[in-house]
Amino acid sequence: MRRDYLVYTVSTTDLENMIKAFQDNKEIKSEAARKLSMHLTAVERFEGREDAGKVAKHMEAFLLLIDQQLEAERISETAYELLYSDATDMLAMWK
Numbered sequence: 001m002r003r004d005y006l007v008y009t010v011s012t013t014d015l016e017n018m019i020k021a022f023q024d025n026k027e028i029k030s031e032a033a034r035k036l037s038m039h040l041t042a043v044e045r046f047e048g049r050e051d052a053g054k055v056a057k058h059m060e061a062f063l064l065l066i067d068q069q070l071e072a073e074r075i076s077e078t079a080y081e082l083l084y085s086d087a088t089d090m091l092a093m094w095k
Contacts (some may be wrong), residue, residue: 029075036066044057055090066084
């Protein structure tokens, strides 16, 4: 039996848009949004080159950065959970 699956892909642009929306809703403080966005700028360069190893390495670091922002109370639980989930999906795509 054949099954068709909807494939959801995540990009740095998607994550950037989420960060901006969460910042607009006061769920991410400006300092955290700036750090997260700067990190994604580097990931985006490797994504554009289709350098899977470097995208994966930098996405692992991005996940740690999200953890740090939650611990420092610069990001809400909701923003953390959604960003972490999508970042994990993106990491899995590039591994």
